[in-house]
Amino acid sequence: MQNERFNFKTAKEQIDLVDYLSSLGHQPTKQNNAEYWYLSPLHEEHTASFKIDSAKQIWYDHGTGQGGDLIDFIKVFHHCDFKEALVKLKEYLNIQEPENAEKQHENRLGKEHFNKDSDNNKHIHILAERPIQKHYLKQYIQSRDISIALAERYLKEVDYSLYGKNFTALGFPNDAGGYELRNKYFKGSSMPKAPTVILLNEKQKPLPEQKLAVFEGFFSMLSFLELLEKGKLFAEKPDNILVLNSLSFLNKSKDLIISYGQIDLYLDGDAAGQKATEQALSWSENINDRSYLYEGFKDLNTYLCAQNLVRKESFESVKTQGLRR
Numbered sequence: 001m002q003n004e005r006f007n008f009k010t011a012k013e014q015i016d017l018v019d020y021l022s023s024l025g026h027q028p029t030k031q032n033n034a035e036y037w038y039l040s041p042l043h044e045e046h047t048a049s050f051k052i053d054s055a056k057q058i059w060y061d062h063g064t065g066q067g068g069d070l071i072d073f074i075k076v077f078h079h080c081d082f083k084e085a086l087v088k089l090k091e092y093l094n095i096q097e098p099e100n101a102e103k104q105h106e107n108r109l110g111k112e113h114f115n116k117d118s119d120n121n122k123h124i125h126i127l128a129e130r131p132i133q134k135h136y137l138k139q140y141i142q143s144r145d146i147s148i149a150l151a152e153r154y155l156k157e158v159d160y161s162l163y164g165k166n167f168t169a170l171g172f173p174n175d176a177g178g179y180e181l182r183n184k185y186f187k188g189s190s191m192p193k194a195p196t197v198i199l200l201n202e203k204q205k206p207l208p209e210q211k212l213a214v215f216e217g218f219f220s221m222l223s224f225l226e227l228l229e230k231g232k233l234f235a236e237k238p239d240n241i242l243v244l245n246s247l248s249f250l251n252k253s254k255d256l257i258i259s260y261g262q263i264d265l266y267l268d269g270d271a272a273g274q275k276a277t278e279q280a281l282s283w284s285e286n287i288n289d290r291s292y293l294y295e296g297f298k299d300l301n302t303y304l305c306a307q308n309l310v311r312k313e314s315f316e317s318v319k320t321q322g323l324r325r
Contacts, residue, residue: 025188213238
């Protein structure tokens with residue numbers, strides 16, 4: 001923003017909820033006048049229950065009973081408090097092209113028009129990929145307490161387009177050619193969406209003789225490897241890894257999962273993750289729930305951040321360099 005002081009009221013007026021969800025990679029499944037209906041960005045579902053009233057600039061999730069204005073959504077979506085939500089709001093405005101309210105209204109009308117005429121504009125399109133270079137992406141990785149060296153093994157820097165605008169994010173490839181996309185303010189995915197299998201053991205044995213570790217998302221997977229390499233997690237190193245990229249792929253991956261001799265589940269500790277874990281445990285006696293290793297934390301990354309390993313190492317490195325001078 002041009003003003004040094006962040007004007008919260010003006011910021012809210014500048015951002016349309018429909019535009020904000022679009023920036024997160026979520027598009028409405030249907031529209032009725034001022035009402036936009038979405039598959040909820042807050043939980044897994046197959047029938048749209050998330051509604052935005054664009055005239056009133058409010059939202060309501062019929063699946064959870066939650067609702068409110070833009071700030072309320074940011075708090076729920078990013079799991080943050082009011083102060084952190086304001087920071088994310090400011091960051092969002094800083095990366096957008098300067099537009100007045102009238103132009104934003106015109107843009108929204110334009111989107112409504114080409115949403116009806118073309119499906120190409122409302123989907124994420126991958127433009128390019130390369131090794132991670134941008135400083136702000138590396139900062140984001142470190143803010144999650146993942147070392148850059150580890151992230152570079154599995155992630156790419158990806159350029160993508162959405163609604164005619166180009167963006168850049170971290171990209172985690174899946175086995176169907178799509179990407180899970182993340183940066184400090186964005187969480188989305190390109191089509192096709194699918195799980196990711198990672199072979200850790202160079203000498204692959206028959207699957208019944210191998211160990212498989214299963215994760216919901218790639219940050220949990222990276223956190224697991226970070227903790228394992230630092231000797232801060234009492235777990236066995238698996239032969240292979242399965243990153244679901246969405247709990248909706250758990251059932252679809254059943255045949256692959258049960259073909260392994262030992263399966264360790266590292267799913268999230270929320271209600272959805274616990275339900276998925278209980279379901280998978282019923283498939284085979286070879287499936288183990290390892291969430292007790294990070295009990296009391298939402299997921300492995302939350303647990304990792306609590307250990308503060310990467311930041312401590314960075315501080316000690318800087319401190320040592322300073323003493324040598």
